[in-house]
Amino acid sequence: MRKTFLILSIMVAASLFNTTAFASVNDDQVTSQKIREADGTSGQNTNSGSGVKTGHIQDGAVTNAKIGGTISQSKVTGLEAALAGKSEVTHNHDVLYQQKYGKVAVVAQTGGDYGDPIAAMNDLATWCGTPAATNPCLVKIMPGVYNVGNDRVVMINYVDIEGSGENVTKILGSTNILGGNIGLVEGASNAELRNLTVENSGGYWVPKAICNTNASPKLTNITVISAGAPTGNYGIENRNSSPIMTNVTVYLSGRSCQAITNNSASSARLTNVNITTACSDVNVGITNNSSSPILNNVTVSASGGSQENYGMLNFTSTPTIINSSLSGNGASGAGVYNAWADNITTIFNSIISGSEMNIRGELTKCINVVDASFNPITCQ
Secondary structure (H helix, E strand, O other): OHHHHHHHHHHHHHHHOOHHHHOOOOOOOOOHHHOOOOOOOOOOOOOOOOOEEOOEEOOOOOOHHHHOOOOOHHHHOOHHHHOOOOOOOOOOHHHHOOOOOOOEEEEOOOOOOEOOHHHHHHOHHHHOOOOEOOEOEEEEEOOEEEEOOOOOEEOOOOEEEEOOOOOOEEEEEOOOOOOOOOEEEEOOOOOEEEEEEEEEOOOOOOOEEEEEEOOOOEEEEEEEEEEOOOOOEEEEEEEOOOOEEEEEEEEEEEEEEEEEEEEOOOOOEEEEEEEEEEEEEEEEEEEEEOOOOEEEEEEEEEEOOOOEEEEEEEEOOOOEEEOOEEEEEOOOEEEEEEOOOOOOEEEEEEEEEEOOEEEEOOOEEEEEEEOOOOOEOOOO
């Protein structure tokens, strides 16, 4: 009997150690505690592979398929704060970046829409469309000297040209074009040129810095310089034009100078205008031909020429001078010269002086007018 029991015990033990009994493990029977972590010494490396390791996830273990679908708010808490100023969540582009305004072309040496004002005016159709009273546009010129060479800036109705200041924005050039009513800048009606300097550095014949022909622009906060031409220099010429000129400074030098010329029934309005001419032969501050300008608070100094020096020279014109000072000093110097007998010049509350005579010619009406020494002037 004891022998039989021993044989049965051996058979049971053999069956327990049979390999078939260890070949199958039921689901959920093996826990993480039963698995030894890779030790990095026996061919096992915790930093290699593509699966999940104890304590961390290997690079590439999470695929696109595993992160698809909706991500809950709890999984991205703090993300909005982390992205502040870096995304449109709380990012204001208007504060960080310059806005692009409609109907405005920016001319700048760097960073602008165009590199010079001529290019901007030539491309009006692109950024402005068709200029009109219902579609006005602006060319904004940033600081810098813009040398247009022998070319010219031609203004267009309902398109203003604005610089960044007389001391920081300059249009420079030399109108080397013979004859005609041509200027470095040519004005247009219903348009304004403001806050810049226009300098004509030379050219043939009688170059003009600004020319307004059959056009009546506004010229505001403008400095005009013209010098270097072999024959003569003009600052501003108005022909059949009625421009409004406010806070304008004109300086001319060279051989022969005429700062502002009003021709062909021009009725310019000059307010706070300062004119200085210092040419070697002829200096004329304001010349009027068949025109009727009105001057208010205008200062003219025309001096140094060996031939003629006139603050104002009139031909068949009817100018009005108010609260102004006009002087002509040098050869044939006169503050006002009425060259022809059909002029009627009216002067109120002003100083008129000349090295030879204060007022030359007839038909001048004066009210409270004095000379450079504040002596009253009796007009004829």
